């Protein structure tokens with residue numbers, strides 16, 4: 606069993622009102638997803654270490670930093686030091702997995718491994734025990750608002766099997782194109798952590814969108830359970 610978790614992606618929020626975007630999902634979103642891009646690993650530029658510091662000052666929601674940058678070995682621990690609760694690095698960019706994951710954990714954060722749609726997970730099997738989360742991209746990273754790649758569904762199922770078979774207790778996260786139309790098949794395939802940008806911040810009521818996505822995920826999966834706090838109504 607696993608908890609169904611929804612992480613709104615601030616990339617889809619109004620950049621002039623980031624603090625409001627964090628607050629509006631408080632008590633609903635499990636974590637906030639913070640995309641970091643460097644114009645090199647992906648052709649776009651987004652949030653900085655200072656953004657993490659600033660967010661930490663305005664909300665208690667844990668921050669999930671998704672580093673779409675080159676040389677994460679050098680930069681990732683800094684995000685943990687700024688107060689990120691999870692720092693995810695891309696398999697295609699990392700050089701020293703044991704060293705970098707150890708440095709992130711030493712700075713007090715959990716750590717995730719992200720793979721682009723075409724990058725196989727099996728290649729990293731021997732290193733998965735060093736991570737707390739596995740992120741399977743369901744779009745090519747770089748921009749929000751793209752279409753969910755159904756071609757990743759078999760990879761999600763295979764990753765779920767791989768984790769279960771090897772007794773690896775990682776959260777299985779997807780990012781890209783998650784919305785009311787796609788979340789159920791991803792949940793049925795074995796995902797437990799759903800990043801959603803447009804589907805949350807493009808909605809009139811972002812907090813309600815989080816709850817409705819979670820309800821759909823719960824309906825579609827027999828291994829997902831509601832977060833403990835739901836039992837107390839908030």
Ligand code: DX5
Pocket residue numbers: 614615616617638640671744745746747748749750751780781782783800801802803804
């Ligand atoms: C894109 C980012 C995503 C993005 C997803 O590379 O990693 O987190 O915000 O946006 P949606 O949910 O709109 O596909």
Ligand code: ZN
Pocket residue numbers: 614638639640671780800
């Ligand atoms: Zn992301």
